Amino acid sequence: MTSLPAPMTTPDFVVLGMISLGAGTGYAIKKRVATSIRFFWTISEAQIYPSLERLERAGMVASRLAPSGGRRRRVFELTAAGRGALHDWLVLSEPMPFELRDVGLVRLFFADALSPDEARTLLGAVRRRSEARIAALLAIRPAAAEVSEGKGDHPLLTLRMGIAFHRAIIEVCEAFERETTLN
Amino acid sequence: MTSLPAPMTTPDFVVLGMISLGAGTGYAIKKRVATSIRFFWTISEAQIYPSLERLERAGMVASRLAPSGGRRRRVFELTAAGRGALHDWLVLSEPMPFELRDVGLVRLFFADALSPDEARTLLGAVRRRSEARIAALLAIRPAAAEVSEGKGDHPLLTLRMGIAFHRAIIEVCEAFERETTLN
DNA sequence: GAAGCCATGTAATTGGTTACATGATTAG
DNA sequence: CTAATCATGTAACCAATTACATGGCTTC
Numbered sequence: 001m002t003s004l005p006a007p008m009t010t011p012d013f014v015v016l017g018m019i020s021l022g023a024g025t026g027y028a029i030k031k032r033v034a035t036s037i038r039f040f041w042t043i044s045e046a047q048i049y050p051s052l053e054r055l056e057r058a059g060m061v062a063s064r065l066a067p068s069g070g071r072r073r074r075v076f077e078l079t080a081a082g083r084g085a086l087h088d089w090l091v092l093s094e095p096m097p098f099e100l101r102d103v104g105l106v107r108l109f110f111a112d113a114l115s116p117d118e119a120r121t122l123l124g125a126v127r128r129r130s131e132a133r134i135a136a137l138l139a140i141r142p143a144a145a146e147v148s149e150g151k152g153d154h155p156l157l158t159l160r161m162g163i164a165f166h167r168a169i170i171e172v173c174e175a176f177e178r179e180t181t182l183n
Numbered sequence: 184m185t186s187l188p189a190p191m192t193t194p195d196f197v198v199l200g201m202i203s204l205g206a207g208t209g210y211a212i213k214k215r216v217a218t219s220i221r222f223f224w225t226i227s228e229a230q231i232y233p234s235l236e237r238l239e240r241a242g243m244v245a246s247r248l249a250p251s252g253g254r255r256r257r258v259f260e261l262t263a264a265g266r267g268a269l270h271d272w273l274v275l276s277e278p279m280p281f282e283l284r285d286v287g288l289v290r291l292f293f294a295d296a297l298s299p300d301e302a303r304t305l306l307g308a309v310r311r312r313s314e315a316r317i318a319a320l321l322a323i324r325p326a327a328a329e330v331s332e333g334k335g336d337h338p339l340l341t342l343r344m345g346i347a348f349h350r351a352i353i354e355v356c357e358a359f360e361r362e363t364t365l366n
Numbered sequence: 367g368a369a370g371c372c373a374t375g376t377a378a379t380t381g382g383t384t385a386c387a388t389g390a391t392t393a394g
Numbered sequence: 395c396t397a398a399t400c401a402t403g404t405a406a407c408c409a410a411t412t413a414c415a416t417g418g419c420t421t422c
Contacts, residue, residue, distance in 0.1 A: 011410090026375090027371095068419080071419060102223040109220050152294070157294075161355050165351040209403090228402080230382070251401090252390065377412100383409095385407095391399080392400090393397085
């Protein structure tokens with residue numbers, strides 16, 4: 001119930017959320033992120049472990065030592081307070097920043113400085129990049145389906161969104177390619 | 184011709200690219216970014232002015248003092264070396280990181296922890312956010328069209344992409360809403 | 367017995383933002 | 395005359411990443 005000295009940040013809620021999907025180690029959280037939300041949120045070990053510590057001090061998670069053999073191991077699970085805090089954050093009506101940093105689009109924006117041929121090459125690179133991304137998203141689909149066994153399919157929903165917007169990029173690339181080669 | 188002591192970063196190429204669209208002040212670069220690429224790349228004054236200085240030392244841009252009244256003013260323009268460096272960067276075959284950070288999708292990912300009603304509210308918020316983004320993109324369309332007068336329409340292309348992928352998100356939202364309210 | 371994975375953590379650095387400081391000009 | 399916009403810069407701070415350090419267990 002104790003509140004954090006500093007207000008909780010988004011990365012804190014990400015680790016809280018990952019633990020809400022099932023108890024696990026810091027390492028497991030990292031792996032879960034890599035097979036789920038990594039396409040719209042990343043987090044590094046150097047954030048996870050300190051965050052876990054803060055969350056425990058705040059009573060949001062509880063840990064127990066569960067060494068496997070001689071290997072140090074700490075398993076975290078959600079507390080009632082943690083569940084409540086996560087819920088409150090999820091329903092919080094607050095602007096949700098959508099931040100994109102894409103050098104591909106930046107280059108494309110300046111592509112009028114290129115010859116038609118070079119510009120077409122660049123466009124192709126952007127298109128293929130999205131194709132590769134879709135392939136990577138399809139590859140993690142099984143993991144997403146597994147995480148939401150029975151109790152909902154929001155992990156699959158976010159996966160669909162990732163696929164949908166890369167498909168949208170591909171379609172615009174193809175349309176533009178047709179338009180420019182036509183004349 | 185002198186090369187930068189440190190290798191050029193993406194923000195450096197962004198200011199170089201903005202100058203390639205026409206000479207201007209640091210302040211003008213900031214404004215151009217705000218009415219063009221800000222949806223997939225941001226840059227702050229604290230980056231622009233030092234970057235401009237570095238670019239000039241490297242011979243990529245040249246500045247002349249052009250005070251307007253008693254107001255200090257420095258106008259930068261592209262040099263031949265700058266044009267070459269920009270071109271080389273644009274055709275560079277190198278991975279182009281696409282980085283998205285979206286707390287909206289993060290929340291949606293964890294939305295199985297919510298009641299169906301709460302989850303629907305969250306989904307609506309995500310949808311409306313993309314609708315607002317499309318409106319903002321349509322608002323800067325005139326500025327984008329102006330920038331690429333005659334010599335190409337890549338600025339409009341990147342604008343189309345922004346619109347397309349927010350449309351894709353909206354479509355997935357609507358489809359999911361239908362699916363979940365149906366049963 | 368080597369490579370790779372499980373696991374936990376810290377230190378140093380980076381890349382970037384916010385806030386500040388300053389001041390002239392123009393539009394209402 | 396006041397607010398907004400044009401314009402240039404710096405200092406302090408912060409979030410986050412990379413790299414490092416350590417070590418046991420598992421699989422080939």
